Amino acid sequence: MLNVLVLGGTDEARRLAAALAGREGTHVVSSLAGRVRDPKLPVGEVREGGFGGPDGLAAWLAERGIDVVVDATHPFAARMTASAVEAAGRAGLPLLILRRPGWSPGPGDDWRQVPSLHAAAELLPAVGKRVFLTTGRRSLPVFAGLADLWFLARSVDPPEGPMPPRAQVLLSRGPFTVEGELALMCEHRIDVVVTKDSGGEMTTAKLHAARELGLPVVVVRRPPAPDGVPAVQSVQEALAWLETVAHAG
Incomplete structure (x- = not known):
């Protein structure tokens, strides 16, 4: 069983959770920060509320036996991303950042x-x-x-x-x-x-x-992405990366 934590709150996170929930041999937990009073809930298990920084997240990852973390939070959730990088690093877990592409100005803008x-x-x-x-x-x-x-x-x-x-x-x-x-x-x-x-x-x-x-x-402009962490821009790319991780494990 591949246990996946999706740090969510975005449409991409919900679509990723829905895809993983239907995969045999995969259990997905979606984490929501709890900043929106009536959030759109993803498919599968949901955890709401903060972790208490990198220490709390690292402890939770160990307690739940998480195998891999996908940070699919908002592109401006820099603090959560930093916590994920630190906690996953401490736990020795693979971490992927899923960020939809940013906007670009077009003619007339x-x-x-x-x-x-x-x-x-x-x-x-x-x-x-x-x-x-x-x-x-x-x-x-x-x-x-x-x-x-x-x-x-x-x-x-x-x-x-x-x-x-x-x-x-x-x-x-x-x-x-x-x-x-x-x-x-x-x-x-x-x-x-x-x-x-x-x-x-x-x-x-x-x-x-x-x-x-x-x-x-x-x-x-967006805050810069952390160095040295794999990143993708679509749910399909994230699923392919997770497939690679599952086979490697």
Whole structure:
């Protein structure tokens, strides 16, 4: 029996868990950080909540007899990825990183790429006054000091911490449509969009809508992937890698 831990929360993690759950000789456990109140649950066994850092994760891996770890967390979950690398290394377990490809600007796009949320906040006043902020509920404190700007802040769950004084919160979960995003941006007279380079198709509609409206998009680049760890961009590649690991074992 190959025991696989999938560090999840993404669509790719759910699709990987579904594929592994149907494989003979494989048991999959999906771990969710518990940051979303009503998450989409994957097929198979699910563990919710943190591990307590690398030490806690390493102990859990040993306790559960895990054979291999797949980090399929959000591309910006850098802390969880670092913990996975350290814990798997201590346990001597193979680790794979599954990350969907990032977005790339196309013809007609006006992207301003920045290295961090703080850099996005510094740039914003020079780019627009009415902001469509789609960087997650935990990011609002970074923009709290921008009192002269108006924000439409969209997230799955209510924001945490300080917020910009002129902000409207929109609770919504993707996937979104281009038509819906166009209507939303026009209704609120948006003149700049802020997003993380999350990749995937579920939230690309805002990029297409911004292109149609000729709006600038401030794009926060992904944190770098850890060195020396195998990485793939699709569920099929992850399944092939796991097949190799199973045969090697």
